[in-house]
Amino acid sequence: MAEQFSEVDKLRAALLENAEILSDCPLVEEEPGSQEVLTRIENVILGVVTSLSKDEAPVLVLPNRSSWANVSFDSAVGLQMSSGNSVTTIRSDCPSSVTKFAHILKILSIIYKLIQSNSYATKRDIYYKDPQLFGSQRNVDFIVDDISCMLKVPRRTLHVLATSKGLISGDLCYLEEDGTRVDCHSSSIAVAVSSNVGGIKNIVSSAKFVMIVEKDATFQSLLDDDFCTKLCPCIMITGKGVPDVNSRLMVRKLWDTLHIPIFALVDADPHGIEIMCIYKYGSVSMSFEAHSLTVPSVMWLGLLPSDLWRLKVPEDTLIPLTKRDESKLNSLLKRPYLTDQPEWQREMEVMQQSKVKAELQSLTAIAPDFLTSIYLPNKLRYGGWV
Structure with missing residues (x-):
């Protein structure tokens, strides 16, 4: 298994090696009493x-x-x-x-x-x-x-x-502030993200990576397919679309504690890209709390606009960009953080030029189990993220 996902292992090893440096980085800010x-x-x-x-x-x-x-x-x-x-x-x-x-x-x-x-x-x-x-x-x-x-x-x-809307599953156990033990290992039932993420302690996990999943439907499909144990030990989390604060706090908590790769699996459309950017760089409205909500190490695992042509996704599953999509895409390309992400820029320019978008479900047109049996394993094996 370690050989199968050697690129993930290399990345994980590098992050763990730098764990001491990461814990001292300016992302961590002392809270007032x-x-x-x-x-x-x-x-x-x-x-x-x-x-x-x-x-x-x-x-x-x-x-x-x-x-x-x-x-x-x-x-x-x-x-x-x-x-x-x-x-x-x-x-x-x-x-x-x-x-x-x-x-x-x-x-x-x-x-x-x-x-x-x-x-x-x-x-x-x-x-x-x-x-x-x-x-x-x-x-x-x-x-x-x-x-x-x-x-x-x-x-x-x-x-x-705030009541959480997010769900989490995979190789993870922890204690809530009141001492309740939470086990996320079940292959069929996800756990609701805690309403008090700050009180979580004693996190135990042997996961190789965390995967943020944009939509609940994709999350449930991966859960039904036993993705977290069948492929390799990992943790999956979804904010069910635009993430609530608790889902973002949980991703950040896992990053601070485990120092393992964080991947994002979103639709190849402007809306999915913006959701991924919220996890990675934050939002304007919550920018005052950026130190505890953002994880700038988040990597884009898929669905990449370039994947649509590389995998020859059937054209009848591709959706033309609406005027609103084009406006959102243009707005994203002007955001200050994209200058730090030339590969993300290139992917978005591919979408801009092709004028089409696609949901992750479009991969089922290639094969019903393409996402879990071929797409994700190959991405993780060969380092197919940006």
């Missing part, structure tokens, strides 16, 4: 009270989480928030922002009590504390991230958890 987070909340409230004492309308200033002007690129970290050039002002005396102002203060008070009592709540719990005030779960989700960004702390230090 509970008392520090409480102090930062108190400072925000103090600012509000001070304004009221001066008979002034209180104002909250937040970094703009949707602006590229606030983001810089570092090849060792990915997209990270820089000293803000663009901010959002939430005024208590403005009809368009007074509701959000109230939401922020309410959630700050809930978070303060959670940290004081060393207890946790889900974002869903927070919404149901006052659904009439919050209006929708989405408002709560967005504001929790705004508060995390405003206080400059990772979301988990706010004691607010």
Whole structure:
């Protein structure tokens, strides 16, 4: 087996050899303690009270989480928030922002009590504390991230958890913070990604690599085919499309702990490429937490646009790019991190020139078991990633 996947073994050996260097790299950032987070909340409230004492309308200033002007690129970290050039002002005396102002203060008070009592709540719990005030779960989700960004702390230090949508399977065991032992070895049933990834400890694995799978359907197909044990010991994880924060935290946790190759298996389309970039380089909206969410070592295993022609994938399974696809592709090619990835650029240019995209399922047109029996084994054997 070791000989069969010699390229993966070489890469794994190199990463393990450099494990000490990797653990000291700038990706790891010390988290503030509970008392520090409480102090930062108190400072925000103090600012509000001070304004009221001066008979002034209180104002909250937040970094703009949707602006590229606030983001810089570092090849060792990915997209990270820089000293803000663009901010959002939430005024208590403005009809368009007074509701959000109230939401922020309410959630700050809930978070303060959670940290004081060393207890946790889900974002869903927070919404149901006052659904009439919050209006929708989405408002709560967005504001929790705004508060995390405003206080400059990772979301988990706010004691607010999110229900995970991701799944994980393979050669992996660990303990949850409450002592529950989780075994991901089952070949037929995946485990839900933890809602408290930060509390995971005692990770045990002999996996040779981690494979991020874009879609749940592909993940389930690989699970049904017993991919994690039939091919070689590995770990599979899916965020079921655009990944939630917990799925990204889990990939990062595995990287920090195991220092093994991380591969991405996505559709050969702009949407799949963007999802892979989120795992690798992060997103603009969560760039303030880049140090714990990005894994710049992620490699593109497939489906590569060049694979479509190399493997002679039947043309009737190829899908023409829509105007929206072309716009997304052009946008991706302009992203700052692509200058560091000439091979990725070339693959995207192949797609741009051919004007077609394809899902991983298109490989079944070659043979029903082509993905698991031929495509992935050969990719891993001969180093067919970029």
